[in-house]
Amino acid sequence: MKKKSLLLLITIICLSVMLAACSQSNNGGKKNEGSTGGDAPKSVKLSILAWNNEKEMKPVLDGFKKKYPHISFDFQFAPPVTDYIAKLQTMLLSDTAPDLFIIAAENRNEIINGGYALDLTDEPFMSVMLDSNKPMLSKDGRTYAFSQTGWAGGLFYNKQLFQKAGINTLPETWDEFVQACLKLKEAGILPLYDRMHDITIIHSAMFGSNVLTKDPSFDEKLFNGEATFAEGWTEVLTMWKEGLIDNKILTPDMIGMTSDQVMNEFALGNVAMFPGGPWNISTIEATNPDIEFEIMAIPGKEPGNKYFNGAPGVGFAVNNKTKNKEEALLFLDYLSTQEGLKQFEEGTGGIITAHGYETKVHPAYEPAYKDGLMAGRIYLPMVSWGRHQEALRNQFLVGLQDIAVNKITPEQATAALDKKLREMDNK
Amino acid sequence: MTKFVRQLQFQLFLLPILAIYSLFTIYPLIKSFFLSFTNFDGYSKVYDFVGMKNYVRIFADDAIISAISYTLFFTFSKALLVTVLAIPLAMILDQKFFTKNLLRVIFFFPSIPSGLLLAYIWGFILAPIGSGVLNTILRELFNIGPQPWLADPLLAKLSTIVVATWAITGWHAVLYLAFLQSIPKDYYEAASIDGANRFQQIRFITLPLLAPAMTISVMLLLTGGLKVFEIPFALTKGGPGYETYSITQVIVLRGISETQYGLASAMSIIFFLIVLAIAVFQVTVMQRREQSMQ
Numbered sequence: 001m002k003k004k005s006l007l008l009l010i011t012i013i014c015l016s017v018m019l020a021a022c023s024q025s026n027n028g029g030k031k032n033e034g035s036t037g038g039d040a041p042k043s044v045k046l047s048i049l050a051w052n053n054e055k056e057m058k059p060v061l062d063g064f065k066k067k068y069p070h071i072s073f074d075f076q077f078a079p080p081v082t083d084y085i086a087k088l089q090t091m092l093l094s095d096t097a098p099d100l101f102i103i104a105a106e107n108r109n110e111i112i113n114g115g116y117a118l119d120l121t122d123e124p125f126m127s128v129m130l131d132s133n134k135p136m137l138s139k140d141g142r143t144y145a146f147s148q149t150g151w152a153g154g155l156f157y158n159k160q161l162f163q164k165a166g167i168n169t170l171p172e173t174w175d176e177f178v179q180a181c182l183k184l185k186e187a188g189i190l191p192l193y194d195r196m197h198d199i200t201i202i203h204s205a206m207f208g209s210n211v212l213t214k215d216p217s218f219d220e221k222l223f224n225g226e227a228t229f230a231e232g233w234t235e236v237l238t239m240w241k242e243g244l245i246d247n248k249i250l251t252p253d254m255i256g257m258t259s260d261q262v263m264n265e266f267a268l269g270n271v272a273m274f275p276g277g278p279w280n281i282s283t284i285e286a287t288n289p290d291i292e293f294e295i296m297a298i299p300g301k302e303p304g305n306k307y308f309n310g311a312p313g314v315g316f317a318v319n320n321k322t323k324n325k326e327e328a329l330l331f332l333d334y335l336s337t338q339e340g341l342k343q344f345e346e347g348t349g350g351i352i353t354a355h356g357y358e359t360k361v362h363p364a365y366e367p368a369y370k371d372g373l374m375a376g377r378i379y380l381p382m383v384s385w386g387r388h389q390e391a392l393r394n395q396f397l398v399g400l401q402d403i404a405v406n407k408i409t410p411e412q413a414t415a416a417l418d419k420k421l422r423e424m425d426n427k
Numbered sequence: 428m429t430k431f432v433r434q435l436q437f438q439l440f441l442l443p444i445l446a447i448y449s450l451f452t453i454y455p456l457i458k459s460f461f462l463s464f465t466n467f468d469g470y471s472k473v474y475d476f477v478g479m480k481n482y483v484r485i486f487a488d489d490a491i492i493s494a495i496s497y498t499l500f501f502t503f504s505k506a507l508l509v510t511v512l513a514i515p516l517a518m519i520l521d522q523k524f525f526t527k528n529l530l531r532v533i534f535f536f537p538s539i540p541s542g543l544l545l546a547y548i549w550g551f552i553l554a555p556i557g558s559g560v561l562n563t564i565l566r567e568l569f570n571i572g573p574q575p576w577l578a579d580p581l582l583a584k585l586s587t588i589v590v591a592t593w594a595i596t597g598w599h600a601v602l603y604l605a606f607l608q609s610i611p612k613d614y615y616e617a618a619s620i621d622g623a624n625r626f627q628q629i630r631f632i633t634l635p636l637l638a639p640a641m642t643i644s645v646m647l648l649l650t651g652g653l654k655v656f657e658i659p660f661a662l663t664k665g666g667p668g669y670e671t672y673s674i675t676q677v678i679v680l681r682g683i684s685e686t687q688y689g690l691a692s693a694m695s696i697i698f699f700l701i702v703l704a705i706a707v708f709q710v711t712v713m714q715r716r717e718q719s720m721q
Binding site for chain 2: 082085086089092093110111113114116197251252253254255256257258261265270388390391394397398401402404405407423424427
């Protein structure tokens with residue numbers, strides 16, 4: 001019996017070692033095959049992985065196919081964010097990545113540093129891309145993806161409920177904002193819902209309105225070792241805790257809510273404000289066509305320092321190892337044309353922020369578009385932080401939930417962030 | 428020699444499954460063990476050997492320490508609750524009554540859909556706001572205000588355990604039922620002739636003869652509980668803070684989200700050893716118990 005077991009064990013180990021050896025030699029021995037030549041426009045199949053689904057991408061893909069009938073698509077979809085990143089990562093590691101893929105704030109460092117994306121800086125179509133969209137998708141002044149969209153998030157507020165509570169002007173400072181929340185509470189109206197499931201829209205915008213208005217290059221200093229999370233974020237988290245948690249405007253039970261619940265409660269008029277973005281507007285209107293609502297910025301300590309949360313949209317990149325480089329670049333070129341931008345806008349509902357393209361946004365969203373996106377008063381830590389964004393984001397999330405349940409202080413939360421950054425740098 | 432050749436013929440039949448098992452279980456395990464000594468980030472194929480650094484880092488990681496304590500609490504509470512509920516349920520389902528088969532189906536059903544789906548549905552029931560199903564029932568019937576079922580550290584832990592117990596009790600009851608039906612009825616008849624009451628019959632016939640089922644059921648509950656991911660993830664996403672992070676969730680977080688595959692591999696190896704130790708201990712102890720009871 002023992003002999004049999006031993007035989008079985010040896011066979012298992014032999015097989016596994018063989019497999020391990022195979023995978024090693026595959027990694028080492030993989031060669032990039034040369035491109036196939038040919039003069040006539042022969043039919044080409046471009047593979048693409050996106051986090052917009054096929055229905056959303058259909059108008060732009062159809063428009064391109066109409067213009068270049070010899071090019072067809074092998075379209076693949078993975079939902080944002082984690083699923084998409086994991087899928088692309090697996091494909092890149094196994095040398096099966098598509099010709100075109102997207103780069104998001106969450107995987108930009110790994111994609112660019114790994115040399116997986118083609119340098120697009122000198123391509124003619126890049127002139128259409130806004131300069132403010134480029135830093136997220138660049139390294140050392142070279143840009144590796146084309147982004148034609150942007151988004152901004154803020155606080156949606158219910159105009160009728162504000163009037164009912166006697167709030168006739170929007171708050172200009174953080175104190176006025178807290179007072180407005182308390183006024184709503186006094187009138188028996190729930191002021192604000194926030195799930196606290198991420199670095200929230202409120203936190204990002206507060207950092208913009210209180211820190212970036214004084215020092216726009218704070219994050220650069222932070223990641224150069226000239227500043228700390230404690231210096232930048234402690235005041236913001238303290239204001240948030242004292243204003244919203246201590247006054248019980250935000251309560252820990254909100255942590256357990258889903259995003260749909262929050263949006264529904266707002267649409268039904270059960271809560272006066274919630275943090276959201278352009279993606280919420282159609283659902284709010286579909287749930288309650290009579291609601292009067294608009295988006296507003298988060299004010300800072302000083303009057304006039306208002307900020308939104310937001311970032312450039314994801315960028316389309318070309319695989320550095322593609323055999324269809326010419327056709328892949330043609331697709332990006334098509335995306336940058338007026339026709340391509342229009343098709344993309346129609347299909348995905350994204351907000352186009354490209355040079356020479358006029359976008360019509362929903363009236364409720366106008367403040368975020370005008371005062372946020374086009375004025376460059378948007379901030380998203382995931383885009384601005386230089387490295388280890390995911391690790392820092394998780395640490396931030398845990399810290400803010402712990403503050404919300406009164407387990408730790410803002411000082412402890414920012415100290416944990418500084419510790420996390422040091423730990424990740426020394427890993 | 429002939430005996431060896433004969434045995435080899437039988438062993439050959441094992442080759443296909445052996446190849447699949449090696450490819451999908453043993454090979455990843457060996458690869459993880461190898462990666463746990465590197466700083467592999469999941470993207471770059473070039474990585475360095477870092478020795479035991481990843482293993483040292485595990486013990487300074489707040490998340491994994493919190494996750495180990497939550498996972499053990501979850502696993503043992505769930506195993507206890509399921510065992511305490513599944514055995515009486517199996518006995519009831521073993522009785523002859525009109526809706527017997529329907530009830531067996533109803534209790535078995537929650538174990539069929541994915542845990543993720545069940546947890547999302549429970550998310551609506553346990554929603555912390557006033558309009559959550561459970562909170563509405565409590566308010567209407569008992570005039571109790573909304574409870575933060577998924578936001579309070581202790582309530583969130585208990586909620587995940589209750590949902591997981593609800594989902595799997597029926598499955599384990601069916602397992603016990605299969606063993607119950609294999610107990611010869613003569614034993615009960617002999618016992619009742621000897622004057623044993625129902626309680627004594629359960630104590631001295633049913634429970635001892637269910638011991639093998641209990642060994643299997645508890646082992647499945649312990650290994651399954653230690654590997655838990657979907658239910659706490661879908662209900663609380665690990666929050667508030669690190670309160671309901673399971674070990675597997677921390678491995679996914681550190682490995683995939685934070686691109687620290689080396690560290691995550693080291694965690695997986697430690698986790699594998701914990702599961703192995705608990706499973707071996709439990710099976711040894713319970714098999715001894717089986718022998719002493721029979």
